[in-house]
Amino acid sequence: MIKVGIVGSTGYAGGELIRLLLNHKDVEIKWLYSQSYLGKDYHSIFGNFFKLIDKTCVGGDINELINEVDLVFTGTPQGYCSGIINEQLLEKVKVIDLSADFRIKDLDTYTQWYNLEHKSPEYIKEAVYGLCEVNREYIKKSRILANPGCYTTASILALYPLISERVVDTKSIIIDAKSGTSGAGRGTNVSNLFCEVNESIKAYGIANHRHTPEIEEQLGYAAKEKILVNFTPHLVPMNRGILATSYLNLLDKYDYDDIREIYEEYYGKEFFIRILEENIMPETKWVSTSNFVDINFKIDERTNRIIVVSAIDNLVKGAAGQAIQNMNIMYGLEEQEGLKQVPIYP
CATH class of the missing domain: 3.30.360.10 (Dihydrodipicolinate Reductase; domain 2)
Known part of the structure; x- marks a missing residue:
């Protein structure tokens, strides 16, 4: 089982990650991180999870929480993931980031378009752009995965x-x-x-x-x-x-x-x-x-x-679904695992 933690669990993409991962046979969700809803039952934030997930939102030191997991999803605003990435963290977990922190290889371009100073530019080159159907072979070996935008x-x-x-x-x-x-x-x-x-x-x-x-x-x-x-x-x-x-x-x-x-x-x-x-x-x-x-x-x-x-x-292939597809590739799992849902119509 892959033990995962989700930072930014109370956004729309975070909710989609949880919805999809609950049907993934190879994943155990260990914790849901949210400073805004610290201590609240997750189903009280998203009522669709009532009786489906029995977890409260945690906060605190991310460096302590990573000891419980193999992989961290970060569905956070730009600037957060680049602020926590370091070698000590990457020795313990893989990271799939749903923000733009590691999508753009040119540092000046990132600074210009996002008006942010990148906090860990030394990892930009290593990060793999997770467009699954194009970069599959690189994704297999990655430990920092930049999930593409929608x-x-x-x-x-x-x-x-x-x-x-x-x-x-x-x-x-x-x-x-x-x-x-x-x-x-x-x-x-x-x-x-x-x-x-x-x-x-x-x-x-x-x-x-x-x-x-x-x-x-x-x-x-x-x-x-x-x-x-x-x-x-x-x-x-x-x-x-x-x-x-x-x-x-x-x-x-x-x-x-x-x-x-x-x-x-x-x-x-x-x-x-x-x-x-x-x-x-x-x-x-x-x-x-x-x-x-x-x-x-x-x-x-x-x-x-x-x-x-x-x-x-935009919330599935454009965010959470593609993140899970990337996870499956990274861990050598069946690429469709957890993602076989028939589109809802009408």
Whole structure:
């Protein structure tokens, strides 16, 4: 059994981690860390866990708590994980961080976009970017795992094959993405109140959203050159889900079968990536509460552009589910363990 602790257990991603891990046959949850709800029964915070989990939230010295576990998930704001990482901790536990602290390899880029001083830059190079279907072999050997962001997961997986195979112009990438409100977290914020969000849709973070450099860096590895993208996220009045629509110029004339073959080559054996049938476009409802990524594309012959659409659940494949998938890879377990839930519909 893998003994795990969860820091940031009372956020939406933390709750999803617990929901999924309760159905994982190889995991024992040892403690749930939350300074905000210290001493409170966990089911009193999330009533859906009543009679399912009998734990109270703990706090205190994380260096003492790690003696009880093999792995720590940190679902915390930027800056926390980099502040606790040191060699003494890593000699005892592996860490899967759901924040951005170790996602970006360029320290100046991290400082610029997050306006934070990184507290353990010596570990940035070692940390593995946990995009499972791309970095699986590196994940197997990692002890610091940077779980990708939700928008980035939907965007990178949709475009990675096209950019790797050099069939699109890397200077023409536009990503238009929509997310449910759970992506903004559980904290109090007027802009996320029901009356502010309901019956509305709005763009935010235009030209400066923090997931932009993460998308650019990872797609840059695929292209083997620096990439810039136009990324615009939108908030839509639903609880969960991301739909990303990307627009790219093709470098030659390709038909549907040409592009389909590329996607099949990269993802044909991937359980969690579903390339839909021709003319069937992804919908967030079809992936809700699951770890699936649905992808499809359309070639606009008139403009010689390809339009790629991807859908994920931002709390599962975009956060907790991918973190568990990474854990399974790290420990040599069946990759689907704990993640076989059928998406909920309707």
